[in-house]
Amino acid sequence: MADKKRYEELINILDQYSYDYYVIDNPTVEDAEYDQKMQELLKIEEAHPEWVTPESPSKRVGGEVLEGFTKVAHDTPMLSLANAFNRDDLADFDRRIRDKVGDDIAYMCELKIDGLAVSLQYENGKYKQGATRGDGTVGEDITANLRTIRSIPMKLQKDFSIEVRGEAFMPKRSFQKLNEIREEEGQMLFANPRNAAAGSLRQLDTKIAASRNLDIFLYAVADFGEMGVTTHSEGLDMLETLGLKVNKERRLCNNLEEVYAYIDEWTEKRAELAYDIDGIVLKLNDLEQQRQMGTTVKSPRWSIAYKFPAEEVPTKL
Known part of the structure; x- marks a missing residue:
């Protein structure tokens, strides 16, 4: 039985790994460590899809097929x-x-x-x-x-x-x-x-x-x-x-x-x-x-x- 507390912990760990690697260009773990944690996260999400939120690191790999792009009005104009x-x-x-x-x-x-x-x-x-x-x-x-x-x-x-x-x-x-x-x-x-x-x-x-x-x-x-x-x-x-x-x-x-x-x-x-x-x-x-x-x-x-x-x-x- 997966533990929701562990699931939330994994999200925070993977977010920190991504921040270290992609934002401040200072990787703190080997790729294998990241992959192992991600696989653990995916297994939990497979068992408990009701726990998955849009902020999950699993959402970064894509997979959604869109029908098209809707229009968005900018509250504050994006001037050139x-x-x-x-x-x-x-x-x-x-x-x-x-x-x-x-x-x-x-x-x-x-x-x-x-x-x-x-x-x-x-x-x-x-x-x-x-x-x-x-x-x-x-x-x-x-x-x-x-x-x-x-x-x-x-x-x-x-x-x-x-x-x-x-x-x-x-x-x-x-x-x-x-x-x-x-x-x-x-x-x-x-x-x-x-x-x-x-x-x-x-x-x-x-x-x-x-x-x-x-x-x-x-x-x-x-x-x-x-x-x-x-x-x-x-x-x-x-x-x-x-x-x-x-x-x-x-x-x-x-x-x-x-x-x-x-x-x-x-x-x-x-x-x-x-x-x-x-x-x-x-x-x-x-x-x-x-x-x-x-x-x-x-x-x-x-x-x-x-x-x-x-x-x-x-x-x-």
Whole structure:
């Protein structure tokens, strides 16, 4: 007779293993240990299907076949960012900020992950729904497919009801492996990891999505103000304390010279990353200053995306 207390213990153990491995990149057990615990969990679930919840680690392997994707209205619009292509564009952005809020400013600089913008809803700390950005106002419900991304926690460290935003992406290694398999099977290759990630999250068979080994970085909350923080950087730190995966390469910059140094550094080092980036995002760090700057219909006035120049590669004609 299976013990429900043991079942709940296994869920907590497996969640911790996943957090260590997928979120903080610090595995604490061998794969065999994880597999043994997972098999024990599956046997209990087979004997007691009434105990199984959507937060169970067993749900991450997929298996659900969807009929289609329903539409999801975003309570807070998921705005796109205006682009900067050179230092003059960044200087203009900085000037507009200073004209409005003064010179006491700082920018949180983050790598611009080349993936698919998504929204995650948590209710009382439990993962409830995931959606694509769509047109910014209405996206598609991809809850089941996002559940297969092992770096997305099914339960937060605190019982927060919160909507977080981030970028789902396909790591370079997963992309290479996927295209090798497709080539062997005579299928058309994906052009880049971004297209592969988008295609994976729109699979009606969740087992296929699970097999693609996607990842995610979270970078925002629909309303950081509700978390009791006053700066974007504090908000990102709090996301980490909740068990969410936030990119470690972010940097707080106090002026444009520091911003330029950050851009130069990652222009040089971007090929060393395990995932694709296509630029750098600047965000005014102070949330009250963000509120003062406001938004346009399409974009926040307090943030901008510096886009890397197109990479030149030799080709034979």
